[in-house]
Amino acid sequence: MRRVDGTRQDREDAAASLFGFLTATLIFAVSFAAVVQVSVKSDGDASNTTYHDRAAEASSLADLLLTEAGRGWYGASEVCSGDAPNDDAFEPDAVTRFGLGEERCSLTSSARERVANLSFDKLRNLRRASYDSDADNGAIDYQEARESLKLVEAGLDFHLRSWPILPDVVAMLRDGYKDPNLRPLYIGDFEKLQGGQPTNPSVQHVAGAAYSSDAATLYVNITNNGTLTTGFSVSFTVNTQKPITVEKHTGPVAAGAYYNATWTVNKTSDWAWKQSTQKFDYTIKDPSQTVGSGTVTMSGMTHAQQRTIYTGEATKLSWLLSGATASTSVAYNAYDGKGGSVDVNGWTITIRNSADTVVATAGSLNKKGGTASFTLTGADTYKSELLTPAGWVAQRDVVNVLAADFDPFTPASGAGEWDAEAPVPVEAAYVDAVVDHFELGVPDAEYADEDVSAVAGGDVFPDDNKFLADELPVALLDDDGVPRFDEYNVLFMGTNVDHRTLTSAGIKYTIRDWVLAGGTLIVFGSENQAVQWLEPIFHVALDAAGSGVSTPDQSHPILHTPNELDYASYDNHETAWHFNHEDEKDYFSHVVVAGEDDVLAASNPGAFGDGRVILSSWQPYDLTVGEAGDDCDPDALEATCPGLQLLNNFVTLGYSDLYIDYGPTISPSTPQGVQSRIAFVYHPEMHQSVELYVMVYAFG
Numbered sequence: 001m002r003r004v005d006g007t008r009q010d011r012e013d014a015a016a017s018l019f020g021f022l023t024a025t026l027i028f029a030v031s032f033a034a035v036v037q038v039s040v041k042s043d044g045d046a047s048n049t050t051y052h053d054r055a056a057e058a059s060s061l062a063d064l065l066l067t068e069a070g071r072g073w074y075g076a077s078e079v080c081s082g083d084a085p086n087d088d089a090f091e092p093d094a095v096t097r098f099g100l101g102e103e104r105c106s107l108t109s110s111a112r113e114r115v116a117n118l119s120f121d122k123l124r125n126l127r128r129a130s131y132d133s134d135a136d137n138g139a140i141d142y143q144e145a146r147e148s149l150k151l152v153e154a155g156l157d158f159h160l161r162s163w164p165i166l167p168d169v170v171a172m173l174r175d176g177y178k179d180p181n182l183r184p185l186y187i188g189d190f191e192k193l194q195g196g197q198p199t200n201p202s203v204q205h206v207a208g209a210a211y212s213s214d215a216a217t218l219y220v221n222i223t224n225n226g227t228l229t230t231g232f233s234v235s236f237t238v239n240t241q242k243p244i245t246v247e248k249h250t251g252p253v254a255a256g257a258y259y260n261a262t263w264t265v266n267k268t269s270d271w272a273w274k275q276s277t278q279k280f281d282y283t284i285k286d287p288s289q290t291v292g293s294g295t296v297t298m299s300g301m302t303h304a305q306q307r308t309i310y311t312g313e314a315t316k317l318s319w320l321l322s323g324a325t326a327s328t329s330v331a332y333n334a335y336d337g338k339g340g341s342v343d344v345n346g347w348t349i350t351i352r353n354s355a356d357t358v359v360a361t362a363g364s365l366n367k368k369g370g371t372a373s374f375t376l377t378g379a380d381t382y383k384s385e386l387l388t389p390a391g392w393v394a395q396r397d398v399v400n401v402l403a404a405d406f407d408p409f410t411p412a413s414g415a416g417e418w419d420a421e422a423p424v425p426v427e428a429a430y431v432d433a434v435v436d437h438f439e440l441g442v443p444d445a446e447y448a449d450e451d452v453s454a455v456a457g458g459d460v461f462p463d464d465n466k467f468l469a470d471e472l473p474v475a476l477l478d479d480d481g482v483p484r485f486d487e488y489n490v491l492f493m494g495t496n497v498d499h500r501t502l503t504s505a506g507i508k509y510t511i512r513d514w515v516l517a518g519g520t521l522i523v524f525g526s527e528n529q530a531v532q533w534l535e536p537i538f539h540v541a542l543d544a545a546g547s548g549v550s551t552p553d554q555s556h557p558i559l560h561t562p563n564e565l566d567y568a569s570y571d572n573h574e575t576a577w578h579f580n581h582e583d584e585k586d587y588f589s590h591v592v593v594a595g596e597d598d599v600l601a602a603s604n605p606g607a608f609g610d611g612r613v614i615l616s617s618w619q620p621y622d623l624t625v626g627e628a629g630d631d632c633d634p635d636a637l638e639a640t641c642p643g644l645q646l647l648n649n650f651v652t653l654g655y656s657d658l659y660i661d662y663g664p665t666i667s668p669s670t671p672q673g674v675q676s677r678i679a680f681v682y683h684p685e686m687h688q689s690v691e692l693y694v695m696v697y698a699f700g
Helices: 008-039 048-067 120-126 142-148 169-175 423-434 465-476 505-517 642-654
Strands: 157-164 184-188 190-194 203-211 215-224 230-238 244-253 258-266 278-285 290-298 310-314 325-333 348-352 358-362 369-377 380-387 393-401 418-420 460-462 490-493 520-523 540-544 575-579 588-594 597-603 612-616 660-662 672-683 688-699
Touching (some): 048 157, 169 642, 184 423, 203 290, 215 244, 215 278, 230 258, 520 642, 612 642
Parallel strands (some): 184 490, 520 612
Antiparallel strands (some): 157 660, 157 688, 230 244, 230 278, 278 290, 348 358, 348 380, 540 575
C-alpha cells in the first residue's frame, strides 16, 4: 500500500546522517542539564544538608547505573558467547546487581566491569518491567533493582529517565533533515457531504415496554426515513444502580421499512431494582451519528417463583460477516430463580438456522458459565439454544448474519463527496515536515479533495468506519493477524476525529493488539468525544476540563525535547481526559492537568506491553503564532510554529525503546537530587550509536 523503502545501506546512511548531526547538540544538552539540577531543590522545609545528601546519592547512582554492567543479567550462564553477549542466556529476573552498561565481551574479564556504552537489551527490558517484584515476568522490576542496589535498607528510592537527543524543528527546517526511522499513519477528520451539506439521515421510532409472566421486553420500533437501505444500531441502557447497556444491530433496513429492536430482561429475585418503577434510555445511530433517542418508563415487576435458567445476550454478527463465514460466541451464565448458581455440566449450546436445523453444537460447558464459539456459514437468522441434559430449552437467543455484500455503513439519506476538515491538511503537513517516511495524501481517490489529494501509498486515512475497518488490519497486521511495524510504528488520531464512528472490531482490536506489541498511539482533542473505541486498551473519557491547569511533571521530556514547548500558552479548548477506572490512571504520567483530569498524559513504560499511548486535549492545527497564524502556513512552515513543535515532540516518542521512565513517581514536595548524563547506546535496528540524555533521581 506504501512505497518500498530504499536499500539497507540507504537506511543505514540515513540513520547515520541524522545521529551524526546530533553531535552539535551536546552543548545544549549539557547546559540544559545544569538548569535541571538547580531546579529540583524542594520548596518544602527540608534542610540544605538533606538536599546535598540527595544530590550526592544521585551522582553515585548515576555512576553506578550508567557505567557498570551489573551482575546476573545472564543468570548462571556465561555472559559472553565469543565477542558478543550470550543472548540465549539473557535472564533479567536473575539480576543480583542492577547496572545498564554494555557487556564488553571483546575485553578481558577484568576489564569488563566498567564500560562506556549502555546495553540496548537492558534498556529495552526496563519498558517491560513492573513496579513490584515478579520473579517470572522476564523483566528486572523496580523493586528487584532497588533491592539489588541495597537501597531498601537505606530508605532510598530512585527514578531513571532517558530520551534520545534529536534535532529540533529549527535544525530540521534549516538543514533539510527529516527523521528517517519513524513511520507515522495519520487518521484525520473527514466529512461526507450531500449537496455541499452534511448528511442528515433520520428515523421514525416508537419505544415502550411489554410484560410477560417472568420477563419485561423493552422495544424500539424503527422506520427508515432515509432514501437508501442502511443499518442502524440501538443501544438500550437500564438505569440500575450500576447501569446495564446492550447494543442491538438491525441488519439492512430498506428505505421506508420497519424494524423492531428488542431487549428482554428476565425477572430474578437478586435484581431488587425491578420491583419498583424504572426507566431505560435508548439511542439509535446510523451508524456514525445519533438519529434518535429517548427514555421509557418501565413499571415495577414482581418476582416469578419458578426456577429460571438464562444466558447472556448472543453476540450479533450483523456487521462482522467476512466472505461466506462469520464467527460468533454465545455467553452463558447459569443462575436459578433466586440468583444462585447451578451446575450446568452436561448441558449443551446449539445453533439452529431458520429451517430449525442444528448447524453447530458445543458441549461440556463450564460449571459456572463461560463462552462457546461457533463458525456460521451463509447469511441467515440463527437461534442459539441452551439445552439441559433432559433436552428442554433453558434459553434461546437470536443471531443475525447478513449477506456479505450489504454495506451497513451507507448513510440512509444518500452518498456524497468527502471533505477533509481543517485539521487534516495542517497537521498532516506538520508530520510531513519532520518525518521522511510519510506520504501526504489519502490512498483512495474517493476521499480526495482540494485540500488532501489521492497519493499511491498515502499515509492519511479518513475517519470513516468502513474504510478503517478494512484498511487498518492490512496496514498494522501481517497476513496471520500479528502486529507489524515495517509499515507504521506511530499512529496519530488527529484533531476532531469523529470518535463516535470508530465502532468496528476491526478498528479497536487491531489498534489494541498493535499498541501492546510496541506501537505508539497519539490521540488529540476532539469535539466528538465518545472514545469508547479505546476501551479494549483502557477506559477513559474526553470531558469538560476542571479548573486550574498545572504541570505536575515539569521535567517530562515530551515538554522539552527536541523542542522547548511554550505549553503554558496552549489552548486545551476546555476539555481534558478523565480516567474512568482509578487503577488505570496509574498507567500514565500526568504531565499537564486541569483539575483532576489530564490535558497531557503519557503512558508509563510497560503499562501497555511494549507500546505507548499519549493523550492530549491540545489541538496542534489550532496552535498558531500571531493573529493570522502566518508562521503555521502548511505551505511555508516556520520553526516558531507551536503546533509543529508540539507534533514533533509527540512523534519522537515513537523511539519507545529509548524513552525510559523507570521507578516510582517523584513527589514535588520530596527532597531529591538529580544527575544528568549524556550516554550512548548502539541501536540494532538503526545500525547506529544513538546519543541519550539520561537523568537519575534519588529521593526518600
